[in-house]
Structure formats: C-alpha cells, structure tokens
Amino acid sequence: MQFEADELSEVVVRLRRAQGQIGGVIQMIENGRDCKDVITQLAAASRALDRAGFKIIATGLEKCVTDEETDAAEVEANRKQMEKLFLTLA
Template identity: 60%
Template sequence: MVGDEEAIAQVLNRLRRAHGQLAGVISMIEQGRDCKDVVTQLAAVSRALDRAGFKIVASGLRECLTRETPEGSEPMTVDELEKLFLALA
C-alpha cells in the first residue's frame, strides 16, 4: 500500500478492529443472538471497513497531488482515483 507510515498504521488499526468486530458478529449469529444486536455490530464492521478504504483513497489523493510515489511507479490518474472513491460510495 502506498502512503506514509502513519496512514498505514491507521488503516491497519481500522482493519484489525473490523476483523475483531466481524469475529464477534459470527459468534453472535452462532449463539443465536437478537437480530437487532447482530445488525448493529455488522453496521459497525461496515463503517470500520469504509473508514479504512477512505483513508487509503485519501492517501492516494495526497500522493497524486504531491507526486510522491514509490520509485518506479506512476501516480494514479484522476479517473483512477475517482473510480476508487466511487467503489466505496
């Protein structure tokens, strides 16, 4: 993944949180928990994944604007960034 170390750490933190929440949702379903509780936790997983995705897109935008790309790679085009953003919408 492209991005500075802080952005990468934030994305990984969000993904780890979502991973734990998803494990909780699976456990809740296996235990036969109330539908409302399961859906609430599932929504939290979805938000955590969305936030991770938005952080990745934001890092891509910043790199595109500043032209900070790893050696040997081309910066993303505006069309590529738009497609990434819309994939999360």
C-alpha cells in the same frame, strides 16, 4: 499506485478493528443473539471497512497531489483512478 506500509498504518488499525467486529458478529450468530444486536455490530464493521477504504483513497489523492516527481499526465491518471475507486466505495 504503491503505498509504503507506514503511510497506511491507520488503515491497518481500522481493518484490525473491523476484523474483531466481524469475529464478534459470527460469535453472536452462533450464540443465537438477538437480530438487532447482530445487525448493529455488523453495521459497525461495515462502517469500519468503509472508513479504511476512504482513508486509502484520501492517502492516494494526497500522494498524487504532493509527488513532485510525477508528471502532469500521470497525476491526472492517478487522480482518475482514485476517483473511480472512491465511486466503487460510495
């Protein structure tokens, strides 16, 4: 399944945020910051990545359901693929 760039603009924002958070984690480690602070920031980056992944899956599912040009067999195959991807993230 292919996406248009504008369909995933929110995902790009989330990924850029996660990219900044990961850079912050690296800097915190290099600066010898407290373990608790590092883990807290790392957890935030992890959540941002998870949310980006789930948004991609939700967009894919929505596209499967609303695409009138897709036949029933392809819709089912796409749905199964999205389900498998969801379980990969879960």
